[in-house]
Amino acid sequence: MTSNQISPPQGKLWMAAIKPPMYSVAIMPIWVGSAVAFRETKIFNLTIFSLFIAASILILAWENISNDVFDAETGIDQNKHHSLVNLTGNKTLMFWVGNLCLGLGLLGIIAIALWQKDPTIIGIILLCCGLGYIYQGPPFRLGYQGLGEILCFFAFGPLGMGAAYYSQTQTWSSTNLAASIILGIVTSLVLFCSHFHQVADDIAAGKKSPIVRLGTQAGAKVLVVFTTIIYPLILLFVILNIFPICTLLSFLSLPFAVKLCRHVLENHHQPDKVSNSKFIAINVHFLSCLFLGLGFIFG
Numbered sequence: 001m002t003s004n005q006i007s008p009p010q011g012k013l014w015m016a017a018i019k020p021p022m023y024s025v026a027i028m029p030i031w032v033g034s035a036v037a038f039r040e041t042k043i044f045n046l047t048i049f050s051l052f053i054a055a056s057i058l059i060l061a062w063e064n065i066s067n068d069v070f071d072a073e074t075g076i077d078q079n080k081h082h083s084l085v086n087l088t089g090n091k092t093l094m095f096w097v098g099n100l101c102l103g104l105g106l107l108g109i110i111a112i113a114l115w116q117k118d119p120t121i122i123g124i125i126l127l128c129c130g131l132g133y134i135y136q137g138p139p140f141r142l143g144y145q146g147l148g149e150i151l152c153f154f155a156f157g158p159l160g161m162g163a164a165y166y167s168q169t170q171t172w173s174s175t176n177l178a179a180s181i182i183l184g185i186v187t188s189l190v191l192f193c194s195h196f197h198q199v200a201d202d203i204a205a206g207k208k209s210p211i212v213r214l215g216t217q218a219g220a221k222v223l224v225v226f227t228t229i230i231y232p233l234i235l236l237f238v239i240l241n242i243f244p245i246c247t248l249l250s251f252l253s254l255p256f257a258v259k260l261c262r263h264v265l266e267n268h269h270q271p272d273k274v275s276n277s278k279f280i281a282i283n284v285h286f287l288s289c290l291f292l293g294l295g296f297i298f299g
């Protein structure tokens with residue numbers, strides 16, 4: 001957005017900066033991982049579950065706040081009115097607010113580890129935080145090389161869900177690993193969608209996002225392929241008896257998946273129109289994961 005355009009009201013900018021719907025990506029690995037654990041062991045510890053959800057939200061808040069801090073350093077966010085650094089005008093404050101969120105989130109994880117008398121999940125979550133840091137922080141900034149989706153897949157898929165399952169059971173599960181592939185893909189789709197409307201700013205700042213590399217048209221086709229893959233994969237896991245039949249409930253997210261693919265195929269080259277695609281992707285994420293979890297509990 002250029003400086004001579006009227007910027008939206010402050011309240012809207014703050015909501016866009018905090019992005020509440022995005023926290024679905026922090027909650028769902030814990031929800032589905034705990035649901036798989038409950039199905040397989042009949043164990044469900046509500047205290048650990050609640051602590052893990054809170055910790056995960058705080059860690060994602062750190063990721064997002066520090067994303068605005070690091071992006072302020074490269075100049076990529078100079079036209080982004082809803083950057084927390086641009087809204088507050090105080091990069092140092094945001095840096096420390098982010099670190100406070102990280103510290104509190106890690107305290108939650110340490111509390112779970114102490115409860116379990118087992119440090120395993122501390123190691124896994126530190127690894128997730130490391131992936132979050134190398135995505136955006138100096139000197140790595142791997143997101144600027146177009147590698148964010150791979151990091152995202154592992155952080156919210158096998159690692160995040162592995163930690164959630166382990167926090168309930170102190171063991172591992174191949175079913176949970178299979179489910180984590182679905183979560184990893186559907187979370188990476190959200191990140192992939194977030195690049196379509198930012199091509200001009202990304203090129204100007206030297207960020208080679210996947211959409212800068214592929215172009216918006218090929219990017220839209222890649223999005224369709226990965227969105228479409230999710231459903232046959234779930235069906236395959238049901239046929240192979242890895243998932244219970246009720247996990248097919250996750251197909252209720254299909255209308256949003258179709259809407260997402262159509263919307264991006266039609267508008268990939270129009271930043272103003274395609275900018276909401278990541279929120280359609282969040283609907284796909286939320287519904288598919290919600291019903292996947294319910295499918296494991298009731299299947």
Ligand SMILES: C/C(=C\COP(=O)(O)OP(=O)(O)O)CCC[C@H](C)CCC[C@H](C)CCCC(C)C
Nearest residue numbers: 029056059063067128129132135151152155160
């Ligand atoms: C911050 C992220 C995306 C924003 O990227 P971008 O710079 O394009 O955004 P703007 O356009 O809004 O500036 C997400 C990055 C995800 C990262 C690869 C992995 C993060 C891992 C988390 C720290 C893991 C926490 C949850 C876990 C406990 C389940």
Ligand SMILES: O=C(O)C1=CC(=O)c2ccccc2C1=O
Nearest residue numbers: 022025064152187190191194278
């Ligand atoms: O602001 C964003 O675009 C995103 C923030 C975020 O935390 C996240 C997490 C996982 C996948 C994608 C995203 C975003 O796109």
